[in-house]
Structure formats: C-alpha cells, structure tokens
Amino acid sequence: xxxxxxxxxxxxxxxxxxxxxxxxxxxxxxxxxxxxxxxxxxxxxxxxxxxxxxxxxxxxxxxxxxxxxxxxxxxxxxxxxxxxxxxxxxxxxxxxxxxxxxxxxxxxxxxxxxxxxxxxxxxxxxxxxxxxxxxxxxxxxxxxxxxxxxxxxxxxxxxxxxxxxxxxxxxxxxxxxxxxxxxxxxxxxxxxxxxxxxxxxxxxxxxxxxxxxxxxxxxxxxxxxxxxxxxxxxxxxxxxxxxxxxxxxxxxxxxxxxxxxxxxxxxxxxxxxxxxxxxxxxxxxxxxxxxxxxxxxxxxxxxxxxxxxxxxxxxxxxxxxxxxxxxxxxxxxxxxxxxxxxxxxxxx
Amino acid sequence: xxxxxxxxxxxxxxxxxxxxxxxxxxxxxxxxxxxxxxxxxxxxxxxxxxxxxxxxxxxxxxxxxxxxxxxxxxxxxxxxxxxxxxxxxxxxxxxxxxxxxxxxxxxxxxxxxxxxxxxxxxxxxxxxxxxxxxxxxxxxxxxxxxxxxxxxxxxxxxxxxxxxxxxxxxxxxxxxxxxxxxxxxxxxxxxxxxxxxxxxxxxxxxxxxxxxxxxxxxxxxxxxxxxxxxxxxxxxxxxxxxxxxxxxxxxxxxxxxxxxxxxxxxxxxxxxxxxxxxxxxxxxxxxxxxxxxxxxxxxxxxxx
Amino acid sequence: xxxxxxxxxxxxxxxxxxxxxxxxxxxxxxxxxxxxxxxxxxxxxxxxxxxxxxxxxxxxxxxxxxxxxxxxxxxxxxxxxxxxxxxxxxxxxxxxxxxxxxxxxxxxxxxxxxxxxxxxxxxxxxxxxxxxxxxxxxxxxxxxxxxxxxxxxxxxxxxxxxxxxxxxxxxxxxxxx
Numbered sequence: 067x068x069x070x071x072x073x074x075x076x077x078x079x080x081x082x083x084x085x086x087x088x089x090x091x092x093x094x095x096x097x098x099x100x101x102x103x104x105x106x107x108x109x110x111x112x113x114x115x116x117x118x119x120x121x122x123x124x125x126x127x128x129x130x131x132x133x134x135x136x137x138x139x140x141x142x143x144x145x146x147x148x149x150x151x152x153x154x155x156x157x158x159x160x161x162x163x164x165x166x167x168x169x170x171x172x173x174x175x176x177x178x179x180x181x182x183x184x185x186x187x188x189x190x191x192x193x194x195x196x197x198x199x200x201x202x203x204x205x206x207x208x209x210x211x212x213x214x215x216x217x218x219x220x221x222x223x224x225x226x227x228x229x230x231x232x233x234x235x236x237x238x239x240x241x242x243x244x245x246x247x248x249x250x251x252x253x254x255x256x257x258x259x260x261x262x263x264x265x266x267x268x269x270x271x272x273x274x275x276x277x278x279x280x281x282x283x284x285x286x287x288x289x290x291x292x293x294x295x296x297x298x299x300x301x302x303x304x305x306x307x308x309x310x311x312x313x314x315x316x317x318x319x320x321x322x323x324x325x326x327x328x329x330x331x332x333x334x335x336x337x338x339x340x341x342x343x344x345x346x347x348x349x350x351x352x353x354x355x356x357x358x359x360x361x362x363x364x365x366x367x368x369x370x371x372x373x374x375x376x377x378x379x380x381x382x383x384x385x386x387x388x389x390x391x392x393x394x395x396x397x398x399x400x401x402x403x404x405x406x407x408x409x410x411x412x413x414x
Numbered sequence: 415x416x417x418x419x420x421x422x423x424x425x426x427x428x429x430x431x432x433x434x435x436x437x438x439x440x441x442x443x444x445x446x447x448x449x450x451x452x453x454x455x456x457x458x459x460x461x462x463x464x465x466x467x468x469x470x471x472x473x474x475x476x477x478x479x480x481x482x483x484x485x486x487x488x489x490x491x492x493x494x495x496x497x498x499x500x501x502x503x504x505x506x507x508x509x510x511x512x513x514x515x516x517x518x519x520x521x522x523x524x525x526x527x528x529x530x531x532x533x534x535x536x537x538x539x540x541x542x543x544x545x546x547x548x549x550x551x552x553x554x555x556x557x558x559x560x561x562x563x564x565x566x567x568x569x570x571x572x573x574x575x576x577x578x579x580x581x582x583x584x585x586x587x588x589x590x591x592x593x594x595x596x597x598x599x600x601x602x603x604x605x606x607x608x609x610x611x612x613x614x615x616x617x618x619x620x621x622x623x624x625x626x627x628x629x630x631x632x633x634x635x636x637x638x639x640x641x642x643x644x645x646x647x648x649x650x651x652x653x654x655x656x657x658x659x660x661x662x663x664x665x666x667x668x669x670x671x672x673x674x675x676x677x678x679x680x681x682x683x684x685x686x687x688x689x690x691x692x693x694x695x696x697x698x699x700x701x702x703x704x705x706x707x708x709x710x711x712x713x714x715x716x717x718x
Numbered sequence: 719x720x721x722x723x724x725x726x727x728x729x730x731x732x733x734x735x736x737x738x739x740x741x742x743x744x745x746x747x748x749x750x751x752x753x754x755x756x757x758x759x760x761x762x763x764x765x766x767x768x769x770x771x772x773x774x775x776x777x778x779x780x781x782x783x784x785x786x787x788x789x790x791x792x793x794x795x796x797x798x799x800x801x802x803x804x805x806x807x808x809x810x811x812x813x814x815x816x817x818x819x820x821x822x823x824x825x826x827x828x829x830x831x832x833x834x835x836x837x838x839x840x841x842x843x844x845x846x847x848x849x850x851x852x853x854x855x856x857x858x859x860x861x862x863x864x865x866x867x868x869x870x871x872x873x874x875x876x877x878x879x880x881x882x883x884x885x886x887x888x889x890x891x892x893x894x895x
Binding site for chain 2: 390
Binding site: 425426427428429430434435437438439441442443444445446447448449450451453455456478479480481482507508509510511537562563565566567598600601622637638639640641 | 727
C-alpha cells in the first residue's frame with residue numbers, strides 16, 4: 067500500500083501527546099492543591115479568561131497543561147461550555163463589594179480613603195536568589211491598621227456624578243435570564259453593552275494590554291486617568307426555586323474606572339473581570355473609554371478590539387497555520403504559473 | 415420545585431459532547447442557513463476540546479448531526495490519514511460511538527477541510543466543510559459590520575473590481591482556493607478554501623453542504639440543487655487548476671486534483687489528493703474487486 | 719474517555735432534526751418524524767433563547783416548560799399553530815432584516831399531505847420542479863406568502879400531517895395549479 071495507513075497518523079498523535087506529558091510527571095491532587103496555593107494570581111487570570119470561577123478546576127487545568135496558558139484556557143472553556151445554566155445571580159453592586167484594595171489616581175484622597183491593599187506596586191523587584199541556595203523566603207506578618215477600613219465603599223464615579231462632573235450611564239434594568247450572554251449567542255455589532263463588558267472580562271490579558279497600551283500611547287483619542295481601581299470580593303446571591311435567597315459564595319473580582327475630559331464633562335470607561343488582574347481591567351477600561359466614535363478599523367473600535375483580544379480564537383487561529391495547507395498552496399501555485407506563462411506569451 | 419429539577423442527571427459528558435442547548439441553537443441556525451442559501455448565519459459557537467481554527471466549526475455541526483448509526487468520514491486536504499483528520503475522526507467516534515469509514519460511498523456524514531471528494535455525493539449525504547474565514551468580502555472589507563451591510567445590499571461591486579484588477583495586472587483571476595461564488599443568484603459566499611477544481615461540484619449538487627466557521631461564529635449552507643456560480647466575467651471563463659492531464663505516480667489515477675511532490679533531482683511528481691480514491695485505484699490495479707463511485711470529473715473534465 | 723450513550727431525548731430530537739433538515743433542504747419532499755405532532759419539534763428546537771407563539775394551550779405549555787418566552791404572533795421566532803391561520807397573519811410575521819434575514823420566523827402548522835390542492839414548487843433544493851398536494855391551506859395563503867415576502871427576508875414553513883413533514887423555505891417559489 068503506497069498511502070500511509072490511517073493508523074499511522076493516530077499513532078503519531080498518541081506519541082506526541084505522551085512526549086508533551088512526559089516532562090510533567092504525574093498530576094496528583096497534591097500538585098493541583100499546591101498550584102492553587104502557590105499561584106493565586108495565575109489562577110485568577112485563568113479563571114477570568116476562562117469565564118469559570120473555580121480555583122480547583124483552574125489549578126487542575128494549569129497542572130494538566132504544564133502552564134501552557136492558551137491550552138489551559140481552552141481546556142476550561144470547553145469544559146464550561148457544556149455545563150447547564152442553573153440560575154442567574156443577583157446583580158453585584160459596587161457598594162456591596164467587600165473591598166480589599168481601592169485606589170484613585172484622580173484625587174489625592176477620596177471619600178472612603180485610598181486603600182492600598184495587597185500590591186507589589188512599590189516593591190523593589192529583586193529576585194530572591196537566596197531561596198535557591200537554601201534560605202526560604204518567608205513572608206513577614208502583616209501588621210493590622212489600628213482602624214480597619216470600611217469593607218464597602220461607593221465608587222468614585224458616583225461621587226463625581228453627584229458633583230456634576232460626570233454623567234453616569236443609565237442603569238441597565240435588564241434582569242435575570244434576559245441579560246444577554248455572549249457565551250450563548252453570537253457577538254454582533256454594534257455590540258450589546260453586556261456583550262462588550264463580558265467579552266472584555268474574558269479577553270486574553272496580553273491582547274487587551276497590547277491594544278489598550280496602543281490607545282494609551284496615542285492611538286486612542288482619550289488619555290485615561292485611573293478614577294478608581296478596585297480589587298474586591300463579590301457575594302453571589304441566588305434565588306432558590308422555593309423562593310429563598312442564599313449566598314452561593316464569594317468570588318474575587320477586579321474593576322477599573324478610567325476617565326477623560328470631554329468638554330465640560332468627564333467621560334467614563336469601565337471594565338471588570340473575575341479574579342484579581344489589574345493590568346487587564348485598566349487596559350480594558352481604556353479601550354472602553356476610547357470606543358465611542360472610534361474610526362472603523364482602528365485599534366479602539368469595538369469590533370476590532372473585541373475580535374482580536376479573544377484568546378481562544380486568536381491563539382487557535384495562530385497555531386492553525388501549522389496544519390497542512392498544501393491544497394490551497396497548490397491552487398495558488400497553479401494560478402501563479404498560469405499567469406507567468408501568459409506573461410511569457412508574445413503579445414497578440 | 416427543587417434545585418435538582420432545574421438541571422439534568424449528571425453525566426460525565428453529553429452525547430456528542432455538545433449539550434442539548436448548544437445543539438438546539440445550532441439546529442435552529444442550520445435551518446435558517448438552508449432557508450437562505452449562502453447567507454452567513456451567526457451562531458454562538460461553543461468552545462470544543464480542540465483549538466479554534468482546527469475544525470471547531472465543522473466539529474460542532476458534526477456533533478449536532480451524528481447519532482450511533484451515522485457513518486462518518488473525515489478528511490483534511492483530501493486525506494483520511496492526515497493527523498488532524500485522524501484526530502477529529504477519533505473525537506467524533508469517541509463522543510458518539512458512530513462508525514467511521516474512509517470510503518466516500520459508505521459515509522453518511524463527511525467532515526472535510528479544503529476538499530470535496532472526487533466521487534459524486536448522493537442525495538442522502540451531508541458534507542460539512544470547515545471554514546477558516548466565512549467572509550468572501552474580507553479582502554476588500556475587513557470590517558465585518560460593513561461587509562454584512564454590503565451583503566444586505568447585494569453590493570458586490572468592489573469584489574468584481576478586485577477580480578477585474580487581477581485580470582488587468584496578471585492576465586487572469588489570481589484567486590487560488592476559496593473562489594468567491596454566487597449562491598442562488600443572491601449571496602456571494604466563500605466555498606471554504608477548496609481548490610477551484612472543487613467549486614463546480616457544489617453547483618446543483620445532490621448532497622447538502624453545511625459550511626461552518628467556529629472561530630468566526632458563522633455558518634452557511636448550500637442545499638441540494640442550488641446554483642453555485644463562481645464570479646467570472648463573460649469573456650474570461652472560470653478556470654480550474656490545470657491538473658486534468660496529471661497522472662498519480664502511486665495509483666495511476668488520472669484526471670483528478672493532485673498533490674505536487676517536488677523531487678530532489680528535478681521537476682515534480684504528482685499523487686492524487688483524494689487519498690481514498692488513490693487507495694481504491696491501487697486496489698483496482700492489483701486486481702481486487704473495489705467499488706469506485708461515479709466521479710464528478712471524467713478524463714480531467716467536469717461533467718455536466 | 720468513555721463513549722456516552724444517547725438518552726431517549728437525544729435520540730428522538732436528533733431524528734426529529736434530521737427530518738426537519740432534510741424537509742427544508744428538499745422542499746416538497748415529505749419526511750418522517752420519529753414521533754407524530756408538533757411537540758417533537760419543540761423538543762428539538764426550543765429553549766429559553768426562543769420566543770414562541772402558539773394557539774394550542776398544550777403546545778404553549780410544552781414550550782414554556784422548555785423555557786421559551788410566550789409572545790404575540792408578530793414577535794415570535796417560532797409559531798406552532800393548530801390550524802391554517804388566516805392569511806392576514808403572514809403580513810405580521812417576523813421576516814428578519816436585510817442585515818439579519820435569519821431573524822425571520824419559522825411557522826409550523828398542520829395540513830393534509832397528499833390530497834387536495836396541487837402546488838408546483840421551484841427553487842433551491844428542488845430538482846427542476848416538484849408538484850405536491852396539500853389539503854386545508856387556501857389559495858389565498860400562498861398568494862399572501864408570495865406578496866408579503868421580500869427575499870432574502872421572509873419566513874419558513876413546516877407543514878405537518880401526523881408524522882409526515884414538508885418544509886417550505888422562503889427561497890421556494892410556489893405556484894398554485
């Protein structure tokens with residue numbers, strides 16, 4: 067038989083997967099637990115991009131893919147997509163968030179106070195090489211503040227709206243099952259507001275950063291001021307079929323408001339995501355801020371940035387170029403050769 | 415009412431991988447695609463356990479259509495033995511228990527990337543084509559919202575202009591695969607990156623073709639007995655790849671679309687791109703009884 | 719990976735859709751539903767993402783149970799009717815827009831297949847032309863269908879007779895013989 071047997075391809079696939087997994091060794095519950103404990107910010111990023119809030123599943127996906135992040139997200143997304151939708155939670159309000167960190171670059175101080183919370187912003191980034199030579203890096207205990215900051219705070223934008231600096235968008239009263247869900251229906255343009263915010267929430271961090279950074283550098287019209295950046299936990303309240311409300315637990319969320327001056331008012335850009343991921347929400351809010359009236363085909367146009375920051379789609383398409391394309395290539399070669407032959411013909 | 419009544423009995427995986435709600439959505443969208451031939455229908459496009467761009471659109475259609483009695487054939491670049499075809503076939507069989515085949519004549523459902531088999535498909539067969547980019551207007555208009563409006567207006571002027579410019583510049587239309595084609599006289603569609611050789615096979619075909627782009631979340635259809643006309647000018651006829659005279663060095667088959675195999679010591683040799691047709695031809699040459707179906711092309715010429 | 723087995727629901731809805739798909743792909747050619755009646759179509763197609771209208775209380779309940787919103791005729795993406803409607807209904811049905819013609823409605827209604835008025839169908843899915851007989855749908859219905867639709871906008875029809883189903887997509891031209 068001159069053709070490669072079908073089974074040959076399948077054997078090759080099997081062995082290639084074994085090679086990939088060989089380096090990682092056994093994936094155990096302990097490894098998953100350690101991944102979850104040691105890498106909370108990675109787990110957060112993964113949960114946000116996967117739109118699936120489950121630290122154990124995120125850690126498992128990380129362990130199973132050896133940290134190949136695009137594979138991690140795909141694994142979780144394709145698990146998530148077949149899960150039934152049991153209930154729709156109550157909307158999470160800003161005032162109701164349990165806030166861990168809340169800062170504003172717009173004012174020296176804000177009602178409720180600047181709350182630094184957990185951050186490396188002012189750390190000196192020095193690699194702790196002593197760990198490698200046997201000196202563990204043990205975190206120093208946190209000294210609690212004499213007066214704990216209030217857990218719940220209004221947003222800075224709400225204060226600005228009260229003081230006639232900013233027009234808050236009309237509250238969206240869509241509720242429950244009527245809230246559009248971008249995982250259940252196609253994204254069309256002009257996009258529904260819910261679809262835009264959901265797409266940004268699950269967008270790939272690096273992609274959002276690249277386009278948001280382009281906007282910040284000058285390819286956008288509006289220069290962002292971080293009005294408020296917040297890391298918080300949100301209570302997920304759902305209604306039992308019998309009618310009682312109960313909390314299904316809390317999820318970590320990040321949100322950013324960025325503002326820019328437009329005439330006599332401030333314009334607002336907003337983004338939020340599950341998990342704590344500051345770079346992503348600031349960049350995403352910058353895109354949102356620049357979105358209105360952006361020229362077609364520019365990096366800050368909604369269609370442009372929402373399509374191109376979708377991590378599962380962009381990474382998948384990028385690696386699909388590894389697939390054989392010899393039929394299409396052959397078809398192009400044929401047209402090229404024919405055109406060449408035509409050029410070589412003496413003119414009539 | 416209890417929480418349990420809202421959900422379904424736990425199963426490690428839904429039959430055919432996709433859950434019932436994903437299937438219903440795809441069914442609804444497929445029906446509309448059939449009702450408006452060539453029109454790109456947006457759909458949610460769930461993630462599946464394969465990377466986007468690797469056939470996830472086709473896979474969602476196949477997963478929705480198949481049942482334990484559906485005989486499946488999967489090809490990539492015409493070959494059943496390509497690694498990605500093997501991977502998709504294994505997945506489809508694994509999530510459904512459906513039997514698989516490499517024989518075009520025995521298949522109920524054929525999922526393909528970049529080729530239509532050479533043997534004529536029957537009116538009970540479904541061809542699912544994987545589509546990387548569903549928008550034929552992309553080269554002249556990358557913005558999808560504007561392109562959609564152009565389809566609404568049947569505004570294909572820039573498309574024609576592009577083809578005309580190619581003829582002026584190169585003496586011919588330079589489009590290789592994915593030749594834009596007018597469906598039922600109304601919508602210009604991409605036939606997916608099949609070679610020009612394969613496009614006439616769609617015209618007034620007996621089988622149903624569903625084209626699905628998972629990453630781009632669009633599907634379109636060519637029902638049986640539907641006009642599919644490549645965009646051409648009256649005085650510059652449509653030209654398929656010049657493969658009619660090539661002979662397959664492995665199977666002796668002649669007059670089909672070929673893979674070109676460059677040789678160390680000079681020009682290329684050719685082997686037939688439809689791998690199963692190659693296998694059948696070899697068996698026939700060996701004197702074995704083998705059924706080769708009627709082919710669309712005879713002696714390198716498309717039959718009417 | 720263990721191969722999942724199809725539930726009865728999966729088996730039935732899969733077969734129902736197969737009939738629907740081929741019915742619409744080959745207008746005029748009757749296909750067989752695995753279970754007679756319109757409820758099987760609801761099981762195969764309808765859920766909380768749909769807005770339906772039905773004049774049949776039982777079907778309406780089934781659709782509501784599936785999660786569908788119950789709406790007026792002009793808002794419905796799917797209509798399940800117990801009898802041929804007055805032709806005037808056709809002018810209010812959703813037909814989609816130029817940009818999204820797929821938003822046009824799907825109309826499901828009963829009639830007798832194989833007897834009565836002769837119709838000649840042409841268009842995609844029809845090899846040349848096909849003649850069928852449908853009883854219980856007045857001439858005026860087909861005239862109204864032709865007059866109100868502007869292709870590619872329009873609505874698509876399924877005619878059901880027990881377990882027989884015929885599909886008439888908007889792309890089909892119908893001539894009353």
